[in-house]
Amino acid sequence: MLAMIFQNIIESKYHYQPSWIMVIIALSVMILGYLFSAFKTRFNAFIKASLTIRVGNKLSGEEYSLSHPTSILLSINFFITASLFILQAISSKKIFLSLIDFSFLSYLLIVGFLFVVYLVKILSLKIMGIIFDKSAAINEYVFVIFLINQIIGIGFIPIIIFIAYGPQSFTNVFFYIGLALFISAYIIRVGKGTITGFSGREIPAFYLFLYICTLEILPLLLGIILFEKFA
Numbered sequence: 001m002l003a004m005i006f007q008n009i010i011e012s013k014y015h016y017q018p019s020w021i022m023v024i025i026a027l028s029v030m031i032l033g034y035l036f037s038a039f040k041t042r043f044n045a046f047i048k049a050s051l052t053i054r055v056g057n058k059l060s061g062e063e064y065s066l067s068h069p070t071s072i073l074l075s076i077n078f079f080i081t082a083s084l085f086i087l088q089a090i091s092s093k094k095i096f097l098s099l100i101d102f103s104f105l106s107y108l109l110i111v112g113f114l115f116v117v118y119l120v121k122i123l124s125l126k127i128m129g130i131i132f133d134k135s136a137a138i139n140e141y142v143f144v145i146f147l148i149n150q151i152i153g154i155g156f157i158p159i160i161i162f163i164a165y166g167p168q169s170f171t172n173v174f175f176y177i178g179l180a181l182f183i184s185a186y187i188i189r190v191g192k193g194t195i196t197g198f199s200g201r202e203i204p205a206f207y208l209f210l211y212i213c214t215l216e217i218l219p220l221l222l223g224i225i226l227f228e229k230f231a
Contacts, residue, residue: 078153
């Protein structure tokens with residue numbers, strides 16, 4: 001009798017996920033829902049800014065564009081969704097072999113690492129703007145950094161949902177979609193920073209090269225080395 005029961009059991013195409021993942025996804029969706037209902041005009045403006053240069057320039061020129069609740073909440077959404085995708089990617093062992101636990105503590109460590117990296121990056125850019133008296137160009141680039149992160153933070157929502165709760169046969173597809181999104185955003189951000197720096201010789205080439213190496217490439221390499229060593 002038991003043998004017949006076990007023979008009729010069909011292997012599930014889905015996999016178990018800790019409950020805290022659903023909480024993070026629900027929080028992300030709630031953030032977008034709140035922004036769409038409370039700041040619909042501003043929320044739509046941020047979306048258009050990622051597609052239209054004119055709208056982007058208008059928003060970047062506003063004094064309180066980054067301190068607006070829409071920008072702050074979208075940045076929070078980026079940190080919580082991007083960190084979850086990074087943890088999913090690391091634990092999948094598709095980038096490199098790692099023994100890191102798929103746990104809430106590991107997730108918080110990734111959130112903290114991302115926050116520190118971007119905090120140091122923004123402060124360094126602000127200092128460069130003061131030193132070279134090019135605050136306008138630096139502020140434009142800082143806005144681009146935030147804008148790109150906020151947009152890919154939204155894009156990560158369906159990706160982390162399908163990786164977490166979709167059929168295992170789809171996991172690889174959405175993992176590579178998320179990776180392509182991350183790489184594309186990185187290239188666009190660095191490219192925009194280079195264009196901003198060289199346009200009109202806003203910043204000397206040596207300091208621009210130094211910035212790209214220390215604050216764009218080095219944190220990426222450092223993150224990989226740390227996870228390979230301690231994970």
